[in-house]
Amino acid sequence: MDWELLADQPLSEKLIKKGSLTYLFIFLIAPVGYFIRVIVSNTLSVEDVWLFYSIFGFVTLISMYNDLWLTEALQYFLPKYWIEKKYDNYKTIIYLTLFVQVISWILIAGLIWRGADWLAINHFHSILAKNILRLFCFYFIGINFLQVLSSIYMAFQDVVANNISELSKMWSTLVFTIVFRLTGALTINSFSLWRMTGLGIWLIASIIIFVMKYKKTLQRWSLTRNKSLLKTQFHYAFWVFLWANIGILFNQVDQQMVVNFLWTKQAWYYANFWWIMAIFGMIVWPIFWLFFPIVNELIIKNETKKLMLFQNYLYKYFSIFALAVWWFFIALGPQIASIMFGVKFAYSGTLSVYVWPFLVFNALSLINYFILAGLWKIKERVRVLWIALLINILSNVLLVYVLWYWLTGAVISLIIWWIVLRRLSFRLVNNHLKITFDWMFFVKNTSIIAILSLIAYMAGNRVIVFENFMRYQNIAYLAIILLLYCCIMIAFNFGSIKLLMHEIKLTKR
Numbered sequence: 001m002d003w004e005l006l007a008d009q010p011l012s013e014k015l016i017k018k019g020s021l022t023y024l025f026i027f028l029i030a031p032v033g034y035f036i037r038v039i040v041s042n043t044l045s046v047e048d049v050w051l052f053y054s055i056f057g058f059v060t061l062i063s064m065y066n067d068l069w070l071t072e073a074l075q076y077f078l079p080k081y082w083i084e085k086k087y088d089n090y091k092t093i094i095y096l097t098l099f100v101q102v103i104s105w106i107l108i109a110g111l112i113w114r115g116a117d118w119l120a121i122n123h124f125h126s127i128l129a130k131n132i133l134r135l136f137c138f139y140f141i142g143i144n145f146l147q148v149l150s151s152i153y154m155a156f157q158d159v160v161a162n163n164i165s166e167l168s169k170m171w172s173t174l175v176f177t178i179v180f181r182l183t184g185a186l187t188i189n190s191f192s193l194w195r196m197t198g199l200g201i202w203l204i205a206s207i208i209i210f211v212m213k214y215k216k217t218l219q220r221w222s223l224t225r226n227k228s229l230l231k232t233q234f235h236y237a238f239w240v241f242l243w244a245n246i247g248i249l250f251n252q253v254d255q256q257m258v259v260n261f262l263w264t265k266q267a268w269y270y271a272n273f274w275w276i277m278a279i280f281g282m283i284v285w286p287i288f289w290l291f292f293p294i295v296n297e298l299i300i301k302n303e304t305k306k307l308m309l310f311q312n313y314l315y316k317y318f319s320i321f322a323l324a325v326w327w328f329f330i331a332l333g334p335q336i337a338s339i340m341f342g343v344k345f346a347y348s349g350t351l352s353v354y355v356w357p358f359l360v361f362n363a364l365s366l367i368n369y370f371i372l373a374g375l376w377k378i379k380e381r382v383r384v385l386w387i388a389l390l391i392n393i394l395s396n397v398l399l400v401y402v403l404w405y406w407l408t409g410a411v412i413s414l415i416i417w418w419i420v421l422r423r424l425s426f427r428l429v430n431n432h433l434k435i436t437f438d439w440m441f442f443v444k445n446t447s448i449i450a451i452l453s454l455i456a457y458m459a460g461n462r463v464i465v466f467e468n469f470m471r472y473q474n475i476a477y478l479a480i481i482l483l484l485y486c487c488i489m490i491a492f493n494f495g496s497i498k499l500l501m502h503e504i505k506l507t508k509r
Helices: 013-041 046-066 070-083 086-114 116-123 129-155 159-182 187-218 227-263 264-299 304-341 343-374 378-402 406-432 439-463 468-492 494-506
Strands: none
Touching: 013 046, 013 129, 013 159, 013 264, 046 086, 046 129, 046 187, 070 086, 070 129, 070 227, 086 116, 086 187, 086 227, 086 406, 116 129, 129 159, 129 264, 129 468, 159 187, 227 378, 264 304, 264 343, 304 343, 304 439, 343 378, 343 406, 378 406, 378 494, 439 468, 468 494
16 A cells, blocks of 8 residues: 555564565576676677677666766655655655656657767777667666666665566566577677567566556645755755765776776776675675665654664674675685686785775765765765865875885775775764764674684685686685685674564564
8 A cells, every 4th residue: 555655664674574685686686697698798709798788888877877866866855755744745756857857868868869870980889889779779768767666666665666677677688588599599689679678578567566556646646836845856966966976986086097007907907806896785785775765764753763773783783794705805815806707817806805804994984875865964975075085086196106006006095095984974974873883793703704714715725726727616616615604604693693683673663
């Protein structure tokens, strides 16, 4: 029913049930993209694979800017207006976002269509790109429409609705890819076409879910011409836009300094180093995106005690999670890099060893950002990023260009960036919500993590061989080591996990 969009729930259900569902969908969705890429990579030419994924990345990048971050503003304002029973405002901002974006979709898709010839020749350097670009104009419109629906689902912590439609897209695309591979009809054009078909299935599934769960909420009440409402939403979206672009700029600054100051080989090492770092993001970002609507709801309902409890849980357990990942990669960083990219890129894993000890600062900074966004401290959040970005640029110039520390200098600059972000964002959050930290729990887990990582290091050196022809055997050994590592960590913290669930269940709505 529509009044159940944000029904009162125990904090345990929000964290445990929805968190478990999130990772269940990750388990069902994440491997599919990898399988599709493997099939395509082993069927099409290197040039065709590069061309398709370059166009795909190009359209994805544009779609990030297309919405002007109004969809993220939806995630903030929809639950706010719903809880405050400002239903006219709730309906208005949904229609406003769709109206603005439809105009933007048509204009940008039209420009891509008209410029397909020029982009194909001058940017992608392949005449084959023309038809694929024009096909992806429709993909661009569809993916942005889905982005609006996804933001609505996320605003109301609707994990199932947000993931079930994407699950249908990925699996249908995989089935089509396998069928075309087996029939010998898999080409860059047929793959692009069936990628569109997968998007269509995703779109249909998402619309059906939306109509079933949210249609009634839009049939009631009226649209309002409230200039203050529109100004507030665009104001929030503008500052989110600045925040997101600083993050994108940071990644580009580091990469471009490596490219311009060093050599191509060094740039490849650094690029693959970032791919290794992205593993942590792939693991935590889905659950992190669930944190923002929960934080937002608790702030809107003025449930400060529960918010502080939630915040302290995040600090306590995610810091340990980051440490566990850190030590595992310190122990087996070069081996992981050689398995992922080949033995010649083992140095990328060595670079990751330097930076993993400081990953905990990155994890805690992300928690701070979501809390600041929920507290409407969006300007302060942008200011923190600007200061950290300036320090990052200066440290890159000094360490890479002046002192000639090469890639090590770039990695040190990344560490400095994380420390500065953690420090500045912590001060802002702590001014509004006092943060407590369980140092005994932290020290105890750090000790066991260090011991387990030492054992993993010795085991990895004994069984993992730095040879490309041993890759599959190395993957099996690495999986066994990781499984044992995780099981021992869970067993060691079983009492704390039971206590956590008990404490959360006591916090009833």
